[in-house]
Amino acid sequence: MEKAFWTVILLILCKVGTLKGDVLSEYGRKKSYSTDHELFVKEMQIKTNFDDLCAVPSDDLRFNCLQGDNASKETCLERGCCWNPIGNYGSGASAGPPSCYYPTNYVGYTVSEVKNSSMGISAELILSTKSYYPDESVFLFADVLYETDSRVRLRIGDSNRSRYEVPLNVPNVKTPALNRKYDVRISGFGQRFSLTVSAKSPSSNNTRVLINSTGAAPLIFSDQFIQFSTFLPSQYLYGLGQYRGPLLHNINWTRRTIWNRDQFVPVGNVGANLYGSHPFYLVMEEDGNAHGVFLLNSNAMDIDLQPTPALAWRTIGGIIDMYVFIGPTPADVIRQYTDVIGHPFMPPYWSLGYHQSRWGYKTANRTLEVVDRVRAAGIPQDVQWNDLEYSDGQKDFTTGYNVFGDQPALVAEIHKRQMRYIMITDCGISSNQPAGKYPPYDIGFEMDIFIKNYTGDLLVGKCWPGETVWPDFTNPKTTDYWSQMIQNYHSKVPFDGIWIDMNEMSNFVDGSVHGCTDNKYDHPLYMPHVTNGSLYRKSICPSARQYLGLNYNVHSLYGYTETKATYTALQKTLTGKRPFIISRSTFAGSGHYGGNWNGDNHATYVDMHSSIIDILNANMFGIPMMGACVCGFLEDTTEQLCQRWTQLGSFYPFYWNHNERWYIPQDPAAFSEEMAKSSRKVHLIRYSFLPYFYTLFYDSHVNGDIVVRPLFFEYPNDKNTFSIDKQFMWGPCLLVTPVLEEDQQQVSGYVPKDVWYDFYTGQKINGNGTYQTLDAPLDKINLHIRAGCIIPMQNPALNTVKSRKNRFRLLVALNSALEASGNLMWDDGESIDSIEKGVINRLDFVVQKRTLVVSMTESGYKTERMTLGSVDIFGMDGKPSTVLMNGHRVKFSYDSTNKVLQITGIAENLFRDLVVNWK
Template sequence: MLQRTVEGIVVRSEGKKLELRVITDKIVNIFVTDKEEKRRDTIAIEKKKYDIPDFNVEESKDKVLVLTKDLKVEIDKKTFFITFKDKDGDVINEDYGEGVKLGDSEVRCYKKLREDHFYGFGEKAGYLDKKGEKFEMWNTDEFMTHNQTTKLLYESYPFFIGMNKKHTYGIFLDNSFRSFFNMGEESEEYYYFGAYGGQMNYYFIYGNDIKEVVENYTYLTGRIELPPLWALGNQQSRYSYTPQEKVLEVAKTFREKDIPCDVIYLDIDYMEGYRVFTWNKDTFKNYKEMLKNLKSMGFKVVTIVDPGVKRDYEYFVYREGIENDYFVKDKYGITYVGKVWPGEACFPDFLQDKVRKWWGEKIANFVRDGIDGIWNDMNEPAVFETPTKTMPEDNIHILDGEKISHREAHNVYANYMALATKEGLLKERTNERPFILTRAAFAGIQRYAAMWTGDNRSLYEHLLMMMPMLMNVGLSGQPFAGADVGGFEGDCSEELFIRWIEAAVFTPFLRVHSAIGTKDQEPWSFGKRAEDIARKFIKIRYELLPYIYDLFYEASKKGYPVMRPLVFEYQEDENTHKIYDEFMLGQNLLIAPVYLPSKDRREVYLPSGIWYDYFTGERYEGGNYYLVEAPIDTIPVFVKEGAIIVKQKPLSYVEEDRIEEKVVEIYRGNRGKYVHYEDDGKTLDYKKGVYNLFEIEFEYFDGEIDIKFDKVHFGYEDGAKKYRFVLKNFDEVKKVKINGEEVEEYEIVVK
């Protein structure tokens, strides 16, 4: 039986129901069930009203055809076998065998394997291309050394991108139960995905290329809001900086040694017996004065806040939680108790509105003394002394007034905690951008928090692993991500630290972090050579902050990753499809880190076009492999022809000085185009139009360069007043025009 709805169709056959919703011309939602139930969206889907496009429905004896401007979706009315075709009728993706299989304990969907490559899947170890591999998604506090055989890590993104020579698409399985993906590991004929519980509810996301698939996927799951600019600066952490005198010593040393740094983190030892929202009375007895001193030096402070609340009736957070019934229950309805850092602890049920409001109030009160951001750790949620490393799967949560098991809540627990934290920060500082860092996550986390990749090791293998992992996280909708520089566990060597900091300054999130009992990991801890090189590259990052901030603006509008695999920009070049040890910072900079010891050169592939060495200006023909020199104080960085890069003077910290002048570097090419964004970097006023948007273009012909600098939007009066143009790698320039006028000095004053 076929039923037409406002959003799509409903087909019923032999006790099963298929619901198809047209979200856009290129996004279709498929929900298949054998129960009398409604589709349940997870927190991953951003709640908004879709502008449903026009679509047509055609019915024959055996099939139903749903047609949008870009897709033809063919459904067998009896078997629910689905074929997705492009507007020309060519198959993009189709079911295999029995298609959707529904069972009591799991749901799964088989697809014919037509793809050459698979990308995405969020935080997974291994290489960039995931074809031929299998995974599960179940947030896990995995402390053992991560490698390609590590199947479970801290975050779950049940989303992937499939690509072959003709088509590119994405599939997002909107199911928060433990999910699984077999991408051709079992068979060369098919792949499948599913979950151990929940619904078969997935979104088919078509795009002309990977860029459009990511843009369409983040239309569903939301995009990052602009972060505070200081969060893009250098950040220093350790488990743990204690007592408060040590914190101040580290801060002062950064300033004395002229190494830029914006943030210092406080790990669990700042607390009283690991009780969240408290301060240790002995080691941080004058914490308010410490926070003031740090602020006077230009430092922001981010404190760790775990979900586990110590079981102690004298402790106000526990007492309030018990008295108001805020904690997760076991299957018998008794408050669940598990062991974490404070010993026996209870866990807030963040899925409940009232619990998030309560936690948000705790956050608001806690940060009032001068804390600038919150670091959510142990939020898988991790539980000690259990074989599963988490709470029992039959524990009970309340979501929208209904009881659900921890099997369903587990993977989204961190997102709800991040939401509570964000709401708390906004409650206290209504017009200030919140900063939250999370270890665990589910799809859609980009709306609430930045992420880091958890407890890595001081190994060259983990420096390498950082690249494909962060690139796939970016392709999965989260542009604000990084790894612990130098490795968290183990003693980092001088050379490894140098090579890691050289690479990490070009990643979205830059933080050095190390574990208790390991060697110090501040830039000066490895001797003068490492200190000088770290200073040099951290200053390069601060010079590039306008360019990096522009990439975050682009991410907020289109969902594009800040750190990108080469295939994202050069999909037509098959040589880029499997490259995992180089990456793009935006569309203009190509980074090729050295990730092996005792190496002073490495092979680099440059895609088609002309490329210039960022440091020497040497010219390279693209479409070729090169053996590039990379002595210890250098990392291979290349700029593509026609690139425009906006820079500023390096500061000790973001708010040290007002930026009156910016430099616009124009790299030789026939033409180039760039959009530069500017606002105060702190408040939410940009949402009210208080920002500047400039479009910069140039054309170069026969020794003459014509530059256009257009104000697309001008609502922020305190931006840079002067833009100075620097022409890079041009052999001969006879004449320069800016906005149609010939100039001797290559600059423009903004009024």
């Protein structure tokens, strides 16, 4: 009875607006500052001591009430907020505390009921403070779902009407976790809504508060503006992509905006919204623990950061559907995150080789000339690509025989050389061809799978082939259409993978050839800080109609849904073989189906450095198959820049060289002999590491492990590593330190507190958690092996077909206890179901007590050969008198300067256990 009474009272307060003045006209348009409102503010000051409500202990605790950039006293007071102009709140760059901020009594929503549910906690909320945005939800639900011991889901939505939700295939959990490592609390009945998520530190009884909305900006939930904010436990924040900026976010009044757009990074616009949407962040806490948060929302949004530290999500649609990942290690966080969005796909082995591309080959013959040039230089290469020039008039699924030449013959020759072929496919379909002359349009029109405008007619824009329409990949029929197009083209040109581009969706006119509407979807009242201030700039109208609803909601899913459909199409086309897809546009979960590159970069050292950040972020976003245009896509590169970038690119997961047609050729054989020699050297090193790299991708596919990782993933208790984004690690064992500046023969590299070995010499380095100056002549990239690791390697060759037949090598790096371990996964490298069917071999390597044991723990792949040819052991404390392999003496050499034992000239079958002893 008491609850019902207070619910009625709260409803009355909401309707009459006594907790805050109702100062919005119909449809939410602001009234001008009026005498009536002045009286209201004065009355508030008398009744509630308004000045006290605006007093905050620190300016850092100000939560911005005017989310637009044009702050004014009038609009601020209209919103019932506090005005104290001590700074201007700009977009992106540090701009200081906001002039307009929420008073402490700005309630937002009040809790009207809290109860236990079958999955956790269920609460009902009621609107108590009308905001300044129209069509607010009066009643909300707030559900807490205990999905796993280390993952909790928080959902807030309208109790009385359904709203758009992201159609990601997330786990459907039916029973709550019982051994939870976290605690969730919602404020009590009649109180302002707030929630906290806390967890116990694994090393102590201290409580880690991960989410805390108490006292932060109020919850706002209107049709086109949703706000949820939280205090953060530390300033060390990562993620929130795709953007250009440092790996570690600057939280000093900065903003990240998410909305997919065909946008290379413009000068002076760091933080611009780019090709992908990843509303996920990871926080490194002060004690070295970590947690993560994922907002499952695909609408345009801003994420505002402030040095409290605190964060505010502001999105213009959908619901609040938030996952909190407890960690406690950063690696745990990514595993927990990819358990939700999908583990990364397992790449074919050949895709780890070198890819050569360019927009500018013009013909099939010239394409083959580049392949010949790279091979003549002795530089390993596995894949040759073609940009749009292969097509007829830049139309998808066509070949321009009259200009480009014989594409099928080119592919046949590439296959003859035991290499692979990939070509670009844009998402836009030409719509101005004569009827019956262009099947991709005719069939798509007949199937009714193209996106419509707001009135239901085809939405027509412009892209490379001219007037263009776009397949709607949220429509299930479109996957069938896309599969048909790909299968038909593959029957003529047997390509091995697909490069999908322009899928943000990129448009050469704004919205459509007929423009866009004036409605609230094309021009929302709150406009997130997207580049150029328009949702349809260089894209299609948000009011466009798709199968799952308006483009307003699903725009940023376009690249994801196309990648998913392309994966399905390639499964049908490449019978039994793994699809390989590289997409420019991504969303959370894209890595489950394909890889990514960071888009149109420039031939500068700044862009080379930024590529490391992009790759580290992509790995945290569950997209380990990530790369960048080596040597730069735009502008002429220089030989030295290209040489340094080739060294770095050799340690990208996805390693390709690609540039625009107007600039000089930049394949690794296009420069001097010295450059070719340097490229050959580093390519051979990459190819020798491929078994290790491949095993890391297997761990990522099966367990959700991160492949290329920041140093803080391995050293979470060393705060010096938290901001490092000029070095990175492959797995736990290989530290890469590239040169990122011009005319440098040395590089300053951070060496974590550990034992390390120089890859080239085996020289031992005792890291003490400081920067060290490392020699870096033009033909060298610094590589260091972490003590305690055993890295499986293989003698390299000019492509992976040949290298996979070569003998294996074990690189053993002993730790201070003279121990080490490692593992290898091996299969045929291309079967789509080899892992699921167990047609794989797994080997473990362990060194203890001066004994190396090699054992095959799984032997489902019955290949003809897996042969061990050599073992290198770093960190030997002295020259052994005898080395035995399975009881038989073997030849060895010992480098007394660097303390390296080399066992060579052997040919041991890895299908039987091996024991290597030394005395």
